[in-house]
Amino acid sequence: MPKTITDQNLRLLIDALVAEGKRVVGPRAAGTMTLYAPLAKGEELNLGELPRRSAKETFFPLCETILTYERDKEGVRVTDVDPGTIPGTVLVAARPCDVAAAPVLDSVFSWDFKDEFFLERRRKTTIIGLACTRADDACFCTAVGLSPNDTKGSDLFLTPLTDGGYRCDAITEKGEALLATHASLFAEGDGTPAPLAEPSLGKLDLDRIKAWLDTHFEDPLWGEIAERCAGCGACAFLCPACHCFDIVDEGGETKGTRRKSWDACGFGKFTNHASGHNPRDVQPQRYRNRIMHKFKYYVDKFDQRLCTGCGRCIRACPVGIDIAEILSAIGTRDQEPGTGKD
Template sequence: MKTITEQNLRALVDALISDGKRVVGPRVAGTMTLYEPLTGGAELALGELPRRSAKETFLPLCETILTYEQGKEAVHLGDVDPVRLPETVLIGARPCDVAAAPVLDAVFSWDYRDEFFLERRRKTTIIGLACTGGDDACFCTAMGLSPADSTGSDLFLTPLKGGSFRCDAITDKGTALLAAHAGLFADGTGEPLPLAEPALGALDLEKIRAWLDGHFEDPLWEEIAARCAGCGACAFLCPACHCFDIVDEGGTAKGARRKSWDACGFGKFTNHASGHNPRDVQPQRYRNRIMHKFKYYVDKFDQRLCTGCGRCIRACPVGIDIAAVLEEINDK
């Protein structure tokens, strides 16, 4: 078994940056912790779950996918080559964030391969970190995960008593990273720290899926959506939500085509060019959020679009609790 001290973990960040890699990890930004590019190991902040998810590592809030310029005789298109994207190490990512990466792989490699997303995934090594602390909003165990779930990680760290971490190589990427920086790791053992205890236990996810299958129309949607402000905070903070819009920005002479995050809770998300909107009221939009996460995506890819991170619960300005919604459905 390999272990690494906290001091050497920070030295690993410095070494990776020296190797020319982009290193993303939890860092304190003002009053909150966020996953952001690190400039050194001293910035690594492992004390709490970052406010936003790690999906930004693979799916930026906004990115240019091509440029255009009107020439004398034709429009000249400029491709943005995904190969230019940097080698990246995502370090200190919690299981609820890491587990979302392979879930997103399914949709971005389905009928069309999104090479921007997939190239970032190919070029990223993920170092996951087991959770030893949580709060009342955490419910990863209800989604079939755990605070020590290594799903999606290449290398997985488990905090040990005394301040070191057990290191488990999960994939070839993880093994290669261990080998490349062998001097920072040591052989050894240790007693793991107690793991976090999520507030919500197991749910019968198949029962919930079956209920959703038969309750497209149900008073529950009106009841919940009566409070929903349609702000999109839940989708933007979620590690698994992935809706986006594509728009051309600029003028007739030149500009860029850009991909930006969107959310199914927004009123204009499904607005057609004709003016028709098939989901023109909030109950329909909130219903779609739950259906997409716990039925549609499961039907299509046999995976759920939720890892129980609890960010949507913490951030909702009107107190909508998705775990409580699932629990209510589970008890029906």
């Protein structure tokens, strides 16, 4: 039997979770924008708009220390940061396009090397997803096989109701447990759902796009679409599914830290070798990698796509590069193998 929760009780739930010592992350006003950020109380929850940055930071922070080192007369001491110290977290009111990226990221972070920082955060986080009732021109979740009420990745899922409350569906045992622990805040019933958002780009032929990418590593298209790319990395940093990072030592001879920090394949030096050789030395090659990684390489390796149609890269690109337009164009191109140079 589904349950419902009023908006006021949703905020009380956040207060209760904070009082239990949980880290609670959700959409919060930050200056002129909304960001997923730690909430100190339920009143801070701001559900007006899609947060500017994705929710991936809940599992994969922009920058994190993985060890510290110290050197003195007695030698060098290295201290690993213990992922076990990562606190229990509840991610509240995360949009389906953000939440659906979490199981996609699981594949790469648990593949040949187990990234315990990412995996421990995933284990310790309960995700409360929230259906969307508004889409803007950049949203295209429906075109990549998702929907404004997709529950993929959520533990508990909220659907806005016409009376301002939410229907709550437990999707996993974690979601069941959260409902059971805070049962007094929920009521029995399912209410009347508010109309869902309707992204304007309905469908993309993803199989046809993949077939074209399989045979067009070299094609004039890459130059045409990417010569104006400024290599700023905004698209990758805002994307819920981009996950490249760099590891750097910061500090001096006697002490310092080793940090894991976001990186982006759009940056000129991303593939720069110690020898000075750069296998992707021009921007079209870098942008090609962005599309290939999302819609070919990751599909080949994990049978998943690195795009949930959130539209963030479209909204943020300073030169107006629109990944949905590019995919639509690829979907209509001749399937003959490419012969042009990139």
